[in-house]
Amino acid sequence: MYCYGKKTRFTTKIKTEIVLSLLRGESMEAASRKYGVTIADLSFWRDQFVEHGADGFKRKPDDSRLKEAERMIGKLQMELELTKKKNELVAKLKRR
Template sequence: MDNPKNNPKLPTDSGEKAEPKVIQRWSAARKREIVLRFLRGESLDAVSREIGVEVYRLERWRDKALAALDAGLKERSDDDPLQAGLDAAHKRVGELSMEVELLRAKIGRLEAGTPFPRARSRR
């Protein structure tokens, strides 16, 4: 039986043995430990050679970790009085905007002389 040349697990015609491609999954905890090594000052190239992962992939892990760190530091806690005041101000601005819109519609009808619809009797 002839070995197909495109199968990496089988030996090639030249006599050299092709090694199977190792697929390695990295958990979030393992990635975190690697990124922490960079933040502590270890060389990107040295870590790349040690663990066998490409430099571009390690840089991507570091960039994602730093972006998540920034996002985590920007969040405010639920009991933050400044955020509570800001939420109350946003609510009040929304109410006032709605009131202004209704009053402008009423003024427009009064200026145009358009009568308002009669309300039904409640009896």
């Protein structure tokens, strides 16, 4: 029996083991009690596993963090281009 806290994150390996036990015939109710996971979560995990295999359990990057990183990259690229142009102008003025 697993003893997990209320907000425990299960590893891909443990989720796979739990889902395989369901596919072998263990009831949702028994698995829910045994592992301390809601039936809704078990059903979701089972569906993910059937559709995507164990890869369905891997965490996806947070879209908001990804978008923020892309925005920052764009900003930095613009700053770099402006700095290059500024340096070219300064070099031209010094040659005069």
